[in-house]
Amino acid sequence: MKTLKAFEADFPNEDACKTLLAECRWPDGPVCPRCGNTGVWALKSKPHHWVCKSGKVTTDTEGKQVTCAKNGGYRFSVITKTIFQDTKIPLDIWFRVAYLMLTSKKGISALQIHRTVFGEDSGSDYRTSWFMCHRLRCAMRGGIEQLEGEVEVDETYIGGKEGNKHWDKRVGKREAASKKITVVGAISRKGNVIARTVDEMGFTTLSDFVAEAVSTKAKLVATDEHAGYRHLRGHGFFHKTVNHSAHQYVTGSVHTNTIESFWSLLKRGIMGSFHHVTREYLPLYVNEFAFRFNGRNDPDMFRKLLQTV
Numbered sequence: 001m002k003t004l005k006a007f008e009a010d011f012p013n014e015d016a017c018k019t020l021l022a023e024c025r026w027p028d029g030p031v032c033p034r035c036g037n038t039g040v041w042a043l044k045s046k047p048h049h050w051v052c053k054s055g056k057v058t059t060d061t062e063g064k065q066v067t068c069a070k071n072g073g074y075r076f077s078v079i080t081k082t083i084f085q086d087t088k089i090p091l092d093i094w095f096r097v098a099y100l101m102l103t104s105k106k107g108i109s110a111l112q113i114h115r116t117v118f119g120e121d122s123g124s125d126y127r128t129s130w131f132m133c134h135r136l137r138c139a140m141r142g143g144i145e146q147l148e149g150e151v152e153v154d155e156t157y158i159g160g161k162e163g164n165k166h167w168d169k170r171v172g173k174r175e176a177a178s179k180k181i182t183v184v185g186a187i188s189r190k191g192n193v194i195a196r197t198v199d200e201m202g203f204t205t206l207s208d209f210v211a212e213a214v215s216t217k218a219k220l221v222a223t224d225e226h227a228g229y230r231h232l233r234g235h236g237f238f239h240k241t242v243n244h245s246a247h248q249y250v251t252g253s254v255h256t257n258t259i260e261s262f263w264s265l266l267k268r269g270i271m272g273s274f275h276h277v278t279r280e281y282l283p284l285y286v287n288e289f290a291f292r293f294n295g296r297n298d299p300d301m302f303r304k305l306l307q308t309v
């Protein structure tokens with residue numbers, strides 16, 4: 001990614017931001033966000049606004065049947081049905097916040113972002129930045145093709161740390177484990193990672209995850225000996241395991257070192273920048289770390305984010 005200065009020079013004003021957003025959102029020209037119609041008209045009086053007069057009947061977000069052609073047509077703008085909708089925050093501010101998130105390998109706290117973007121004495125509430133970061137994390141979801149090549153699948157547990165409490169207030173080991181949140185992930189060596197939080201590590205959860213994230217064309221699926229992975233071979237995967245409980249970590253190309261380095265990046269980032277992450281929000285942080293990891297060598301990572309807002 002560019003330096004912040006060079007990045008900001010690309011978007012001197014709101015108009016430039018909107019032009020780029022439209023380009024990324026609709027590379028083949030504007031599309032009605034309500035019915036998917038491509039034959040829309042630009043509103044001459046209002047830049048970055050269009051009108052759709054399609055007669056197609058569609059269901060809106062509230063489940064109501066609607067037709068864009070009614071009442072003179074459905075008007076929309078470049079931010080309609082994006083994470084930027086219904087906020088008073090100008091797009092150049094949004095872009096700067098996104099830039100800081102995408103370039104902070106270990107994550108950056110909302111407080112730090114707030115100081116950088118709004119300034120210490122701006123009088124604005126840091127929760128504005130917190131809210132913006134969360135909306136941006138929502139946009140950092142998925143969009144990664146099934147993994148191929150040599151793939152590692154592994155799980156990790158985050159949160160529920162009891163180390164700082166006085167000994168008699170510590171909960172039992174089993175209870176502490178239940179407070180932790182399980183994250184399962186698959187990584188293609190030298191490629192992308194796909195990770196998400198799961199409620200349990202049962203066989204169905206794991207095999208559904210692997211079937212979704214990993215192509216059966218993958219040369220290898222390496223895991224530890226967790227029972228949940230036992231049936232992968234029966235599902236068309238070339239599955240090999242390392243026996244961590246027997247202190248076996250690498251047998252030839254069979255190891256889970258690559259995904260473990262992603263886990264340590266995620267954990268260090270969460271502990272270092274966010275300190276405490278609840279079950280509700282952890283999926284969003286996982287999105288953020290995976291998105292940034294997958295874009296690590298991509299100079300267009302920011303444009304990629306604008307495609308999914």
Ligand SMILES: [Zn+2]
Nearest residue numbers: 032035052068
């Ligand atoms: Zn429409």
